[in-house]
Amino acid sequence: MSDTHAQTVAFVRESMVPPADPPLGETGIFKWVRENLFSSWLNVLLSVLSIAFVVWALAHLLPWFLQSVWDAGSLTECREIRDARYGEGAASACFAVITERWNQLLFGFYPPEHYWRPVLAFVLFLVAVSPVLFQGLPRRLLAFTAIYPFIGYWLLWGGTIWGPLLVIAGFVIGWGAFRLAEPRLGTLAAAIAAILLPLAWWFFAVGPIAGDLAQIAPIGLVRIGSGDFGGFMLAFIIGVAGIALSFPLGILLALGRQSHLFIINKSCVGFIEIIRGVPLIVWLFTASLLLNYFLPPGTNFDLMLRVIIMVTLFAAAYMAEVIRGGLAALPRGQYEAADALGLDYWKAMRLIILPQALKISIPGIVNTFIGLFKDTTLVVFIGLLDPIGLSNAIRASTEWNGIYWELFVFIGLLFWICCFSMSRYSMYLERKLETGHR
Incomplete structure (x- = not known):
């Protein structure tokens, strides 16, 4: 070139x-x-x-929603308004039943003049759970979280204020007994004393003392029985109580099932397998009908409290298996690391094992919570008027006989808001706890 x-x-x-x-x-x-x-x-x-x-x-649903009627006194009047506006037989939802009966669907037969009490209890509940769900809030709010169950109970059921205060005093007695007995008698004896003394206080002293104090200083709210509870408020109370109580109980059952102590291990295994092997509806019928046969004659054991106990035990059995899966998924090296640091069993579980196991189990835990919350609709079969039960009562009235979808759309929307909120929070928590390891 x-x-x-x-x-x-x-x-x-x-x-x-x-x-x-x-x-x-x-x-x-x-x-x-x-x-x-x-x-x-x-x-x-x-x-x-x-x-x-x-x-x-x-094409079929939008006209039904857009041409809906919101102001009518009965289904017949609703159809007359529909025929006058959109033509005879036009697709139109009659949401007037929600406009007229929303308070019954939300509060059941709770006295209307006391609606402020469940509303205030719900607002205080959001304040109480905020420091548990979000880290940025002041830790001082945890003190309010601890006492909220007693405030919520007093607001919802009413009665003298001395009862909840004396129940709180029982926890103080248990804490004081443990602190005083542990240096002298050891941890096991102190724990037994911390359990037995509050139980004795609650069973034998709270009732008489609260009655005497109510005579001296009658401070309290109007008493409202559990029979007046209903609607979404009933489902929310049972669901939240079951979730809050089943979570710690499920952790203890999961740890007990992995214990090397024969009695503790077999007791937890038997409890979990028996509870999980029977449908929830059977346990609810047990709480409603059979439990009274095992109680002393004349004992008035509130049906709503029995349902909360059974729902809690049922959810705890499933929660235990979810958490046990998280414990099993944790590498063996984490247990060995805790031993190498010289930590005892409870410190190892609290500081190293359980935080990682619960992080792994977040999707399963929230799924159990959502399932429990939706299963509260089963209480309709034992006579408690949850939203489904109240919708049946509303449809049985002469004014709204024949209405169907509108009630269930409203009920489904309420449940969807709660369940979707729990799902989104679990996703937020997973992103927050993500460490980058796969």
């Missing part, structure tokens, strides 16, 4: 080609549609069928 030719051929770029936009089919919505909806002939077929179904469903 000659020198002249070598000098005229450029091997090094002296100017850049101006950038060009990517093809239209490789950006934005066009790329997403091509990759997710029409990437193959099967996806094309499924996408077309799905879009056709959505269009068909919206």
